[in-house]
Amino acid sequence: MLALIGGTGFYDWPLLKDTTECIIETPYGPAKYWLGKYNDKEFIFLSRHGLDHNTPPHAINYRANIYALKKAGATQVLALNSVGGLLSKQKPGDIVMVTDIIDFTHDRKNTFYNGGEEGLYHVDMSCPYSLSLIKQIVVCAHAAGIKISVGGIYAVTQGPRFETPSEVRMLAMLGGTVVGMTGAPEVFLAAEAGMEYAAICVISNLGCGLTNKKITLEDIQKQMQKSTFEVQQILTIVAEKL
Numbered sequence: 108m109l110a111l112i113g114g115t116g117f118y119d120w121p122l123l124k125d126t127t128e129c130i131i132e133t134p135y136g137p138a139k140y141w142l143g144k145y146n147d148k149e150f151i152f153l154s155r156h157g158l159d160h161n162t163p164p165h166a167i168n169y170r171a172n173i174y175a176l177k178k179a180g181a182t183q184v185l186a187l188n189s190v191g192g193l194l195s196k197q198k199p200g201d202i203v204m205v206t207d208i209i210d211f212t213h214d215r216k217n218t219f220y221n222g223g224e225e226g227l228y229h230v231d232m233s234c235p236y237s238l239s240l241i242k243q244i245v246v247c248a249h250a251a252g253i254k255i256s257v258g259g260i261y262a263v264t265q266g267p268r269f270e271t272p273s274e275v276r277m278l279a280m281l282g283g284t285v286v287g288m289t290g291a292p293e294v295f296l297a298a299e300a301g302m303e304y305a306a307i308c309v310i311s312n313l314g315c316g317l318t319n320k321k322i323t324l325e326d327i328q329k330q331m332q333k334s335t336f337e338v339q340q341i342l343t344i345v346a347e348k349l
Contacts, residue, residue, distance in 0.1 A: 108180045108181050109346075109349050110179070110181035110185070111185050111186075111342070112153050112176075113152065113153070115311070115327060116189055116309075116332060118154050119154070121339070122145050122339070122346055127141065127142045128141055129142055129175075131179075133174040138175035140152060141153075142179070145346045150346060151176060153175075153176065155167060164288035165215065165267060165288070168216075169292050170216050170296060173300055173302075174300070176300075183305075184302050184304045186293060186294075187306075189327055190261065190285040190309065191270070191275075191311065193279040195313070195317055197284075197310055199313070200333065202256070202307060202309055203259040203308045204244060204256070204308070205236060205261040205308055206236050206241065208260065208261045208291060211262060211265065212263055212291050214265075215292055218292070219300070230299045231298075236306060240304070241257060243349060244305055245257060248344075255307075259284040260283050261285055261290045261308065262278040262286045263287060263288065265288070269322050271316075273316075278314075285308050285310060290306065309338065312330065
Protein backbone atom coordinates (compact mmCIF):
# COMPACT_ATOMS: atom_id res chain seq x y z
CA MET A 108 0.00 0.00 0.00
CA LEU A 109 1.21 3.52 -0.81
CA ALA A 110 1.23 6.24 1.86
CA LEU A 111 1.49 9.90 0.91
CA ILE A 112 2.95 12.38 3.41
CA GLY A 113 1.89 15.93 2.64
CA GLY A 114 4.09 18.88 3.56
CA THR A 115 3.63 22.64 3.38
CA GLY A 116 0.79 23.48 1.00
CA PHE A 117 -0.44 19.88 0.72
CA TYR A 118 -2.89 19.30 3.52
CA ASP A 119 -5.18 16.76 1.86
CA TRP A 120 -5.42 14.37 -1.08
CA PRO A 121 -8.67 15.29 -2.90
CA LEU A 122 -8.33 12.28 -5.16
CA LEU A 123 -9.25 9.85 -2.39
CA LYS A 124 -12.87 8.90 -1.77
CA ASP A 125 -14.61 7.32 1.22
CA THR A 126 -11.86 8.61 3.50
CA THR A 127 -11.73 7.57 7.14
CA GLU A 128 -9.83 9.53 9.77
CA CYS A 129 -7.66 7.22 11.86
CA ILE A 130 -6.06 8.22 15.14
CA ILE A 131 -3.91 5.53 16.70
CA GLU A 132 -1.67 5.29 19.71
CA THR A 133 1.92 4.31 19.05
CA PRO A 134 4.80 3.70 21.48
CA TYR A 135 5.89 7.24 20.60
CA GLY A 136 2.59 9.03 20.99
CA PRO A 137 -0.60 9.44 18.90
CA ALA A 138 -0.59 9.74 15.12
CA LYS A 139 -3.36 10.69 12.71
CA TYR A 140 -3.81 9.74 9.08
CA TRP A 141 -6.60 9.25 6.55
CA LEU A 142 -7.41 5.99 4.80
CA GLY A 143 -9.16 6.32 1.46
CA LYS A 144 -9.78 4.69 -1.90
CA TYR A 145 -9.19 5.47 -5.55
CA ASN A 146 -10.32 3.02 -8.23
CA ASP A 147 -10.94 0.44 -5.49
CA LYS A 148 -7.34 0.67 -4.29
CA GLU A 149 -6.55 1.80 -0.77
CA PHE A 150 -4.14 4.63 -0.01
CA ILE A 151 -3.04 6.47 3.11
CA PHE A 152 -2.61 10.21 3.50
CA LEU A 153 -0.82 11.84 6.43
CA SER A 154 -0.47 15.60 6.89
CA ARG A 155 3.00 16.21 8.31
CA HIS A 156 2.27 19.65 9.77
CA GLY A 157 -1.42 19.09 10.52
CA LEU A 158 -4.38 20.46 8.59
CA ASP A 159 -3.86 23.95 10.06
CA HIS A 160 -0.08 23.86 9.63
CA ASN A 161 0.35 24.24 13.38
CA THR A 162 3.22 21.79 13.93
CA PRO A 163 6.69 23.20 13.13
CA PRO A 164 9.35 20.95 11.55
CA HIS A 165 11.40 20.43 14.70
CA ALA A 166 8.32 19.43 16.72
CA ILE A 167 6.89 16.83 14.32
CA ASN A 168 6.59 13.37 15.86
CA TYR A 169 8.34 11.59 13.01
CA ARG A 170 8.60 8.28 14.84
CA ALA A 171 4.88 8.13 15.60
CA ASN A 172 4.03 9.00 11.99
CA ILE A 173 6.24 6.36 10.39
CA TYR A 174 5.28 3.74 12.98
CA ALA A 175 1.60 4.42 12.28
CA LEU A 176 2.04 4.11 8.51
CA LYS A 177 3.90 0.84 8.91
CA LYS A 178 1.24 -0.53 11.24
CA ALA A 179 -1.48 0.53 8.77
CA GLY A 180 0.13 -1.63 6.10
CA ALA A 181 2.10 0.91 4.06
CA THR A 182 5.00 -0.58 2.11
CA GLN A 183 5.82 2.52 0.05
CA VAL A 184 6.01 6.12 1.27
CA LEU A 185 5.93 9.12 -1.04
CA ALA A 186 6.75 12.39 0.70
CA LEU A 187 5.93 15.88 -0.55
CA ASN A 188 8.39 18.55 0.55
CA SER A 189 8.53 22.29 0.08
CA VAL A 190 12.20 23.21 -0.27
CA GLY A 191 14.46 26.14 -0.99
CA GLY A 192 16.81 26.15 -3.93
CA LEU A 193 20.55 26.31 -3.26
CA LEU A 194 21.55 26.92 -6.87
CA SER A 195 21.02 30.22 -8.67
CA LYS A 196 19.89 28.39 -11.83
CA GLN A 197 16.88 26.97 -10.00
CA LYS A 198 13.55 28.74 -9.92
CA PRO A 199 10.38 28.53 -7.82
CA GLY A 200 8.09 25.83 -9.14
CA ASP A 201 10.83 23.43 -10.20
CA ILE A 202 10.16 19.84 -9.11
CA VAL A 203 13.02 17.59 -8.00
CA MET A 204 13.30 13.95 -6.97
CA VAL A 205 16.19 13.92 -4.51
CA THR A 206 18.48 10.90 -4.34
CA ASP A 207 20.64 11.71 -1.30
CA ILE A 208 20.48 13.68 1.93
CA ILE A 209 22.70 15.62 4.33
CA ASP A 210 21.31 15.86 7.86
CA PHE A 211 22.10 19.01 9.85
CA THR A 212 19.28 18.61 12.37
CA HIS A 213 19.83 18.08 16.09
CA ASP A 214 17.88 16.87 19.13
CA ARG A 215 15.36 15.00 16.99
CA LYS A 216 14.26 11.46 17.81
CA ASN A 217 15.83 9.86 14.76
CA THR A 218 15.71 6.10 15.37
CA PHE A 219 13.46 3.31 16.61
CA TYR A 220 16.50 1.59 18.13
CA ASN A 221 17.95 3.09 21.31
CA GLY A 222 19.39 -0.08 22.81
CA GLY A 223 17.92 -1.99 25.75
CA GLU A 224 14.51 -3.42 24.97
CA GLU A 225 14.39 -1.50 21.69
CA GLY A 226 17.57 -3.22 20.51
CA LEU A 227 20.38 -1.91 18.35
CA TYR A 228 20.32 -1.59 14.58
CA HIS A 229 22.56 0.29 12.15
CA VAL A 230 20.49 0.83 9.01
CA ASP A 231 22.34 1.04 5.70
CA MET A 232 22.08 4.43 3.97
CA SER A 233 23.87 3.65 0.71
CA CYS A 234 20.67 4.55 -1.10
CA PRO A 235 18.39 6.60 1.21
CA TYR A 236 15.70 7.04 -1.43
CA SER A 237 14.21 4.14 -3.39
CA LEU A 238 15.51 4.34 -6.95
CA SER A 239 12.76 1.97 -8.07
CA LEU A 240 10.06 4.22 -6.63
CA ILE A 241 11.75 7.33 -8.02
CA LYS A 242 11.79 5.78 -11.49
CA GLN A 243 8.07 5.03 -11.26
CA ILE A 244 7.27 8.58 -10.13
CA VAL A 245 9.28 10.06 -12.99
CA VAL A 246 7.39 7.88 -15.49
CA CYS A 247 4.11 9.15 -14.01
CA ALA A 248 5.29 12.78 -14.23
CA HIS A 249 6.29 12.39 -17.86
CA ALA A 250 2.92 10.76 -18.59
CA ALA A 251 1.31 13.90 -17.17
CA GLY A 252 3.56 16.07 -19.33
CA ILE A 253 5.27 17.57 -16.28
CA LYS A 254 8.99 18.26 -16.11
CA ILE A 255 10.71 16.67 -13.12
CA SER A 256 14.44 16.35 -12.48
CA VAL A 257 16.27 13.56 -10.66
CA GLY A 258 19.46 13.68 -8.63
CA GLY A 259 19.14 16.42 -6.06
CA ILE A 260 20.74 16.34 -2.63
CA TYR A 261 18.50 17.44 0.23
CA ALA A 262 20.24 19.42 2.97
CA VAL A 263 18.05 19.32 6.08
CA THR A 264 18.28 22.07 8.69
CA GLN A 265 16.74 22.26 12.14
CA GLY A 266 14.42 25.22 11.69
CA PRO A 267 12.04 26.73 12.34
CA ARG A 268 14.09 29.76 11.22
CA PHE A 269 15.29 30.01 7.66
CA GLU A 270 18.98 29.64 6.83
CA THR A 271 21.36 32.59 6.73
CA PRO A 272 23.10 33.60 3.46
CA SER A 273 26.37 32.14 4.79
CA GLU A 274 24.65 28.87 5.68
CA VAL A 275 23.12 28.70 2.20
CA ARG A 276 26.58 29.12 0.64
CA MET A 277 28.02 26.47 3.00
CA LEU A 278 25.27 23.94 2.20
CA ALA A 279 25.83 24.44 -1.53
CA MET A 280 29.61 24.02 -1.11
CA LEU A 281 28.97 20.71 0.67
CA GLY A 282 26.95 19.45 -2.29
CA GLY A 283 23.39 20.35 -1.26
CA THR A 284 21.07 21.32 -4.10
CA VAL A 285 17.90 21.96 -2.09
CA VAL A 286 17.32 22.83 1.54
CA GLY A 287 14.39 22.10 3.84
CA MET A 288 13.48 21.23 7.40
CA THR A 289 11.49 17.98 7.20
CA GLY A 290 13.51 15.46 5.20
CA ALA A 291 15.17 14.02 8.30
CA PRO A 292 14.68 11.86 10.24
CA GLU A 293 11.66 10.79 8.18
CA VAL A 294 13.71 9.05 5.48
CA PHE A 295 15.89 7.27 8.07
CA LEU A 296 12.91 6.00 10.04
CA ALA A 297 11.25 4.71 6.88
CA ALA A 298 14.45 2.79 6.10
CA GLU A 299 14.48 1.28 9.59
CA ALA A 300 10.85 0.28 9.10
CA GLY A 301 11.70 -1.47 5.82
CA MET A 302 9.59 0.77 3.60
CA GLU A 303 10.45 2.17 0.19
CA TYR A 304 10.68 5.95 0.45
CA ALA A 305 10.88 8.72 -2.15
CA ALA A 306 10.41 12.47 -1.97
CA ILE A 307 8.94 14.92 -4.45
CA CYS A 308 10.53 18.26 -3.62
CA VAL A 309 8.93 21.44 -4.95
CA ILE A 310 11.20 24.48 -4.92
CA SER A 311 9.15 27.25 -3.37
CA ASN A 312 11.92 29.87 -3.11
CA LEU A 313 15.63 30.41 -3.51
CA GLY A 314 17.78 30.35 -0.39
CA CYS A 315 18.64 33.52 1.50
CA GLY A 316 21.33 35.50 -0.28
CA LEU A 317 20.51 34.15 -3.74
CA THR A 318 17.91 36.89 -4.18
CA ASN A 319 17.23 40.21 -2.49
CA LYS A 320 13.76 39.12 -1.45
CA LYS A 321 13.00 38.13 2.14
CA ILE A 322 11.53 34.65 2.67
CA THR A 323 8.16 34.29 4.40
CA LEU A 324 5.90 31.31 5.05
CA GLU A 325 3.08 33.17 3.33
CA ASP A 326 5.07 33.49 0.09
CA ILE A 327 6.07 29.81 0.27
CA GLN A 328 2.45 28.76 0.70
CA LYS A 329 1.43 30.92 -2.27
CA GLN A 330 4.03 29.27 -4.46
CA MET A 331 2.98 25.82 -3.28
CA GLN A 332 -0.62 26.64 -4.17
CA LYS A 333 0.57 27.42 -7.70
CA SER A 334 2.41 24.09 -7.85
CA THR A 335 -0.43 22.05 -6.39
CA PHE A 336 -2.13 21.43 -9.74
CA GLU A 337 0.99 19.88 -11.31
CA VAL A 338 1.72 17.75 -8.26
CA GLN A 339 -1.89 16.55 -8.09
CA GLN A 340 -1.66 15.56 -11.77
CA ILE A 341 1.40 13.44 -10.99
CA LEU A 342 -0.31 11.92 -7.96
CA THR A 343 -3.37 10.94 -10.00
CA ILE A 344 -1.25 8.89 -12.38
CA VAL A 345 0.74 7.50 -9.44
CA ALA A 346 -2.51 6.28 -7.89
CA GLU A 347 -3.51 4.66 -11.18
CA LYS A 348 -0.22 2.94 -11.93
CA LEU A 349 1.53 2.07 -8.64
